[in-house]
Amino acid sequence: MERAGETVVMSQFGQMESLDGVARLPEFVAAYHRLLDQFAARTRRLVLLSPMPFERPLAPDAPDLTRRNADVAAYAVAVRGVAERRGAAYVDLFGPLSARAPGSPRLTDDGIHLVPSGLREVAGIVGRQLGTTARAGVAMGALREAIVEKNRLWYDCWRPANWSFAYGDRVSQPFGKGTGKDPSLKEALERHRPLIEAVETRIQALARGESAPAAAPVAPSPAAPVEAPAMTPEEELATFAPAEGYAVNLFASEREGVVKPTQIAWDERGRLYVACSPTYPQTRASAPPADYILRLEDTDGDGKADRVVRFAEGLTMVQGVEPGDGGVYVCDFDQIVHLRDTDGDGKADERRVVFGGFGVGDTHQLVNSIAHGPDGSLWFSQGLHAFSRVETPWGISRLDRAGVWRMRPRTLRLDGFFGGGMAGANCWGVAFDDHGQVFHKSGDRPHGYWTVPGMVRAASPLGAGSAISADASYANTPEQYHSVGALFDSPVKTTSLEIIGTRALPDDVQGCALIGGYFGAVLELHRFEDAGSGFRTTQLPKLLKSSTPSFRPVDVSVGPDGAIYAADWFNPVIGHYQASYADPRRDRTHGRIWRVTAKGRAPVRAPDLASMDPDRLLEQLRSPERWVRQQAKRLLCDGRRADVLAAADRWLGGMGTATPEAERLLVEVAGVYEAHETARPALLETLLVAKDPRVRAYGARVVGAWAEKIPNAMALLERAVRDAHPRVRLEAVVAATYVPDERAVAVTTQALEAGRDPFLDYAIRQSARAMQSRWAAAFEAGRLRLGGSGVQAEYLRKLVGTPRAPVHPGQTVYEMACLPCHQPEGKGLPGVYPPLAGSEWVQGDPERLVKIVLHGLAGPVRVAGRDFGGGDAVPMPAMEGLEDAQIADVLSYVRDTFGGKAGAVPAGVVGRVRAETAVRTTAWTADELGMRLPSRP
Numbered sequence: 001m002e003r004a005g006e007t008v009v010m011s012q013f014g015q016m017e018s019l020d021g022v023a024r025l026p027e028f029v030a031a032y033h034r035l036l037d038q039f040a041a042r043t044r045r046l047v048l049l050s051p052m053p054f055e056r057p058l059a060p061d062a063p064d065l066t067r068r069n070a071d072v073a074a075y076a077v078a079v080r081g082v083a084e085r086r087g088a089a090y091v092d093l094f095g096p097l098s099a100r101a102p103g104s105p106r107l108t109d110d111g112i113h114l115v116p117s118g119l120r121e122v123a124g125i126v127g128r129q130l131g132t133t134a135r136a137g138v139a140m141g142a143l144r145e146a147i148v149e150k151n152r153l154w155y156d157c158w159r160p161a162n163w164s165f166a167y168g169d170r171v172s173q174p175f176g177k178g179t180g181k182d183p184s185l186k187e188a189l190e191r192h193r194p195l196i197e198a199v200e201t202r203i204q205a206l207a208r209g210e211s212a213p214a215a216a217p218v219a220p221s222p223a224a225p226v227e228a229p230a231m232t233p234e235e236e237l238a239t240f241a242p243a244e245g246y247a248v249n250l251f252a253s254e255r256e257g258v259v260k261p262t263q264i265a266w267d268e269r270g271r272l273y274v275a276c277s278p279t280y281p282q283t284r285a286s287a288p289p290a291d292y293i294l295r296l297e298d299t300d301g302d303g304k305a306d307r308v309v310r311f312a313e314g315l316t317m318v319q320g321v322e323p324g325d326g327g328v329y330v331c332d333f334d335q336i337v338h339l340r341d342t343d344g345d346g347k348a349d350e351r352r353v354v355f356g357g358f359g360v361g362d363t364h365q366l367v368n369s370i371a372h373g374p375d376g377s378l379w380f381s382q383g384l385h386a387f388s389r390v391e392t393p394w395g396i397s398r399l400d401r402a403g404v405w406r407m408r409p410r411t412l413r414l415d416g417f418f419g420g421g422m423a424g425a426n427c428w429g430v431a432f433d434d435h436g437q438v439f440h441k442s443g444d445r446p447h448g449y450w451t452v453p454g455m456v457r458a459a460s461p462l463g464a465g466s467a468i469s470a471d472a473s474y475a476n477t478p479e480q481y482h483s484v485g486a487l488f489d490s491p492v493k494t495t496s497l498e499i500i501g502t503r504a505l506p507d508d509v510q511g512c513a514l515i516g517g518y519f520g521a522v523l524e525l526h527r528f529e530d531a532g533s534g535f536r537t538t539q540l541p542k543l544l545k546s547s548t549p550s551f552r553p554v555d556v557s558v559g560p561d562g563a564i565y566a567a568d569w570f571n572p573v574i575g576h577y578q579a580s581y582a583d584p585r586r587d588r589t590h591g592r593i594w595r596v597t598a599k600g601r602a603p604v605r606a607p608d609l610a611s612m613d614p615d616r617l618l619e620q621l622r623s624p625e626r627w628v629r630q631q632a633k634r635l636l637c638d639g640r641r642a643d644v645l646a647a648a649d650r651w652l653g654g655m656g657t658a659t660p661e662a663e664r665l666l667v668e669v670a671g672v673y674e675a676h677e678t679a680r681p682a683l684l685e686t687l688l689v690a691k692d693p694r695v696r697a698y699g700a701r702v703v704g705a706w707a708e709k710i711p712n713a714m715a716l717l718e719r720a721v722r723d724a725h726p727r728v729r730l731e732a733v734v735a736a737t738y739v740p741d742e743r744a745v746a747v748t749t750q751a752l753e754a755g756r757d758p759f760l761d762y763a764i765r766q767s768a769r770a771m772q773s774r775w776a777a778a779f780e781a782g783r784l785r786l787g788g789s790g791v792q793a794e795y796l797r798k799l800v801g802t803p804r805a806p807v808h809p810g811q812t813v814y815e816m817a818c819l820p821c822h823q824p825e826g827k828g829l830p831g832v833y834p835p836l837a838g839s840e841w842v843q844g845d846p847e848r849l850v851k852i853v854l855h856g857l858a859g860p861v862r863v864a865g866r867d868f869g870g871g872d873a874v875p876m877p878a879m880e881g882l883e884d885a886q887i888a889d890v891l892s893y894v895r896d897t898f899g900g901k902a903g904a905v906p907a908g909v910v911g912r913v914r915a916e917t918a919v920r921t922t923a924w925t926a927d928e929l930g931m932r933l934p935s936r937p
Contacts (some may be wrong), residue, residue: 001042002449006156009039014051014075015112022074023688029078030635032828044546046088049126050076053098053773056367057111059642059676061410062393065384069098083824091129103116109352110412111393137209142219144215154288157406161317161333162282162363164385169816172335172881173577182582192284214875222803224715230570230590231550237760238693239547242596248544251565251593252296252305255341258591262495263331263369263555267323268609268631270560272296274567275321275330278588281314281363281583281892291315293330293339295346296593301603303595305562312348319368320380325409325638331367331380334358336407355407355414359386364443364576365402369429369496369555372630374436374667375705376637377676378407381427381440384816390414402427404440404451415457425483425819428494429555431513433528434626435667436701437535439487441515443495444820446829447486448515448702450534452701453730453763454481456737456770479765482824484758488513489535491830500525501626504597504604505560512540516553516566518574519832521546522550523553523566532757533726544596547930549574553594560606560627564596577820578874606631613685614639614647621668621778622661637675648672649680664694670702679709688716693725700728704735717747726760735765737770742784745775749792768799776800810893813886817879818894826898832874834863841931842899846891848929850913853887854880856923861931874911884910 001009017028031701038045052070054065085092085538097107107118114122127133134140139463145833160166163466165176166186176185185190205212217833231239233253240248252258252274254719259278266272274294279287293312296305320331327340327348335356337695358367365383373379381404382388390397392414399416402425408413418424424442430451431439441448487894488494513526523544524538533638543564552569559565571587573579579586597603606621617639618634636644644920652669656662666687671682684706687699700720707713717739718734729751736747751760778784778795786792818836824829826836836842840850856873871874879887894904 007043008042008045008047010047010049011036011039011798012049012051014079015072015389016396017055018051018068018075018313018557022071028075028574029082032079033086033617035677036082040169044087044169046083046086047130048079048088049091050079050091050094051629052107052114052122055108055111056391058106058109058808059393059410059412061408062111062412063662065393073098087128091126095127096125097122110354112391112919113224113353113356125252135207135209139206139209142207142212143203146199146203146212150196150203152194152288153199156283156285156771157189157196158229158305159360160189160192161360161363163371168313168385168711169363170362170385170577172877173817174201174579174877175577177580179580179582179584182580185282185581187580188282188285188813193609195286209547223409230587231391231548232251233592235604236546236548236551236568236570236592240594241545241547243541243543245599246543247597247599249303249597251298251595253592254590256296256305256308257294257310257591258296258593260569260571260587261591261593262319264557264565264567264593265322265328265371266557266560266627266631267328268635270297270606272305272559272565272593274330274593275318276591277318280317280588281576281586284797286473289316289527291316291318291350291695293318293321293328301561301831303392303561303597303603305593306898309346311341316364317366319366320370322370322372322378324378324634329370329378330353330372333366334360336370336378338381347445354412355390355392357390358382358388361385361387362576363424367405371430372634372637373406373438374432374633374671376409376634376671378409379430379438380405380407381430383428384421384444388416399424400429404430408677408888410675415455417451418454418481419458421815422452422479423454425815431497431499433499433511434501434664435692436671436698437694439499441488441495443493445496445519445823446488446490446492448488448494448497448513448760449481452484452488452734453534453759454486454764454766455734456763457704479762480824481762484762485531485534486538487535488515488524488526488539489537489659490515490517490520490524490539490637492517492832493829494518494524495521498556498564499626500558500564501560501602501624502562503624504601505558505564505599506558506598509540512539514543514556514558514564516556518554518569519829521551521553523564524558530727532759533730533763533887534759536759551703558627559595560631561603562601562625562627563603566594566596568592568594580876582786609635611931614644615651618651618669618672621665629668629845633671636905641676641678644672645672645676649900652683657690660692663692664692667695667698669857674705677709679706681710681712682714684710684724688720693723693728695725696720696725697727697731700731700735703732704738707735707739710887714741714743715745718750721747721750722754726755726757729754730760730763733760733767737767740774742771742775742778745779745796746786746792749786750788752791752795753788764795765799768796772799808889808893808896809886810889810891811897813882813890814893818890819880821876826894830866831868834861834866834868836894837898838864839898840864843902846895846905846933847905847909847913848897849891850910851888851917851924851929852876853882854878854914855890855915855920857925857929858923859927860926861926878923880914884908884914 053069056064056066136406164170178184202212208473233250242248259276262277263275264483268408277291279290295309295311297307316333322329330337336354338352340350342350362385365385367380367382372382384402388399393412397414399419402421403419404417426444428443430443438451440451477644494515494517496516500509517524522542525540525543528535548574553566554569555567557565570590573585617632617636690696703716717732721729733748733751736744822836828835856876856878884907887910888905892904
């Protein structure tokens with residue numbers, strides 16, 4: 001407020017807060033006064049807007065929010081009281097909007113957020129109550145355009161992309177620094193301010209009825225990067241070395257408009273949607289949104305795109321696209337939007353915001369990689385500097401830092417998992433096997449994870465919305481999962497994954513995970529194996545290697561023809577931290593989609609799914625092709641409920657259960673019922689008695705999904721948690737968190753009585769913690785009935801009595817600044833990033849470590865007997881922007897955790913070394929620091 005020079009504040013609270021009920025109204029009033037006290041330090045000219053009444057959401061199974069309007073009314077009265085007490089102007093929106101005539105046009109889609117027509121109506125109410133009137137001669141169209149432009153610039157200035165590198169904890173990273181004539185990121189963002197002032201002046205003139213042409217920018221934008229000559233697609237193709245028996249061809253490139261692809265996804269017609277982000281990693285001052293969605297089609301079956309449509313434009317840092325519900329879902333900066341073509345011209349003309357409020361602190365950690373799950377849910381992920389607060393009909397869903405999201409389209413329920421970066425610091429990509437098991441990747445490391453053990457509901461407001469006090473948001477912080485079951489081990493960072501299932505590829509890769517090795521210019525294959533309740537993976541020989549570091553496969557997919565498709569970001573610069581946002585080497589004009597086929601295997605011909613009714617689509621669930629099954633399932637999930645359910649009931653009635661394939665089909669059709677939020681108890685019973693434990697495990701999960709639709713959820717879970725197979729027991733443990741009953745913890749702790757493994761132990765603890773607010777009082781009062789040998793009661797007693805261990809302050813700094821390179825266990829990456837674990841550098845002179853953190857380290861080094869830093873290796877960046885205490889904390893943590901309990905580093909030592917080396921402007925070398933250079937051949 002001080003920087004913006006604000007003189008009037010308009011404030012509106014109370015609608016979402018009313019979902020906490022009137023019992024928390026005094027707390028709301030006190031908090032509102034505290035906030036207004038802070039405003040008063042700048043200005044006492046306040047306008048308080050009442051909360052608006054809810055509408056019933058359009059989503060058919062979302063809660064009817066109008067039933068909460070009595071609470072909204074109470075909060076509106078409270079806001080009026082706050083205004084009167086402080087002498088502030090008050091605008092009553094609740095009264096006029098509640099008095100609208102039946103049948104009036106809708107104000108919202110989700111019951112909460114105003115659509116454009118709703119904004120116009122509410123603006124009129126606000127204007128009238130504040131006594132404003134339109135002046136004669138005012139050009140309203142030009143005035144509105146100027147205000148919209150000002151709002152865009154204001155947003156880009158005061159909630160900017162990559163704020164962590166300009167104003168946050170990463171200001172010392174090279175990304176935020178300028179290059180050549182380009183200023184630092186902070187200075188570049190400041191260039192929005194004179195642009196805002198210019199358009200404000202124009203708005204005032206237009207409002208007075210004066211002529212005011214659009215002003216030219218008062219500060220020049222940074223010069224466009226000068227790109228080095230890039231390889232042609234043909235030259236890049238020559239660098240590829242596919243595995244024996246495979247061939248590669250170009251499907252599409254920048255010649256078709258593919259530029260900086262971030263995700264690819266297919267629709268039921270076999271058309272490939274490509275999210276393109278040429279503005280990544282940072283838009284320039286005054287530049288309008290310029291990212292887009294392409295739709296590519298191979299009409300003649302030759303393996304090359306020959307029809308191109310630019311489906312949507314005007315997007316911002318787009319990092320996800322997924323067809324669905326008659327259009328496409330898109331990860332558009334801080335929003336999930338749905339785009340639809342309503343007039344059949346091939347271009348989107350309708351935009352609907354599904355959710356907004358996702359974090360934007362780092363543009364390579366925005367919400368990304370959206371995909372449909374086997375139950376009709378939409379899954380997507382986010383990274384370390386995304387602090388998301390999303391208003392939903394169920395309350396505010398919160399996910400701090402990296403994690404995985406699940407959204408139910410028909411209920412608008414949004415659940416977050418693994419908040420706090422507990423299973424990857426830059427989660428990127430979610431996939432599902434043939435029995436509904438969920439896996440996700442993290443792009444900051446080679447690893448990915450089996451997601452299910454952490455899929456507990458509301459383990460903390462870190463990971464989902466909560467009806468419990470938001471002040472206790474960190475009380476049940478999720479715990480680190482990496483050491484429990486990291487999958488897909490590899491020497492290079494990778495991202496995105498797909499699971500193979502097609503006759504067009506060899507038998508020995510069926511069911512394997514296909515992964516894009518963007519950091520090592522490779523495509524990888526990993527085979528799954530059962531490991532107790534969970535999984536382990538083994539890497540197979542590389543599917544594809546390239547000798548050019550510009551090959552950056554950031555997404556992978558199996559297409560309708562059974563070929564493998566890889567989205568190639570194509571850029572020599574891939575690191576977000578290690579190069580300036582304005583580095584001229586950042587390519588903004590190229591991108592490729594490569595197609596990998598198996599020699600001697602015919603391509604698959606996909607059926608015409610778009611023309612099929614629900615009965616025929618259900619038959620496609622028998623297809624040996626995963627692509628066909630997934631597309632048919634999506635169409636069934638999106639279809640008209642009455643038609644789909646009637647067909648599913650008929651199909652289920654004629655289907656046996658005597659074979660493994662028949663049992664797998666039960667999982668498929670259960671997902672259709674889940675998508676339509678409709679329970680079928682008989683189907684559930686059949687799932688739970690299947691011979692295949694994978695089917696029983698999915699059945700246990702469905703119990704949780706239908707817990708509030710069936711009367712015997714507890715009884716079914718009590719049976720499942722005693723199953724002979726540990727994966728079934730684990731699914732029951734997690735499903736118990738979806739049952740709104742204090743007794744559900746007895747299901748979770750029953751799993752303590754049988755064989756366990758690290759996956760089960762993690763799930764038990766997370767689930768018990770998640771439900772603690774439900775069962776703690778009953779447990780303390782002695783009314784919680786627990787069976788077994790007393791192990792359960794003792795476990796809960798320890799859980800209640802053991803406070804969460806405090807996090808070492810250095811661990812927080814490590815995860816923020818060091819983990820992406822040196823990895824969660826301090827092992828680094830072979831040949832790329834030196835290890836900290838077992839390093840003589842870490843165990844040695846602490847002042848040498850301080851120098852490295854302050855000024856960086858460049859050139860060849862030898863660490864733990866291995867050589868690093870040769871060729872085009874990325875040097876360690878300087879982090880002089882960290883405070884002395886932060887550097888002391890992180891070095892103490894590293895020396896204690898990875899350095900064999902080496903001694904702590906005092907902050908005073910850091911301060912002294914900083915002062916002694918203050919004039920240094922270049923990175924240290926190993927020779928300067930007295931360490932051995934790599935061995936010479």
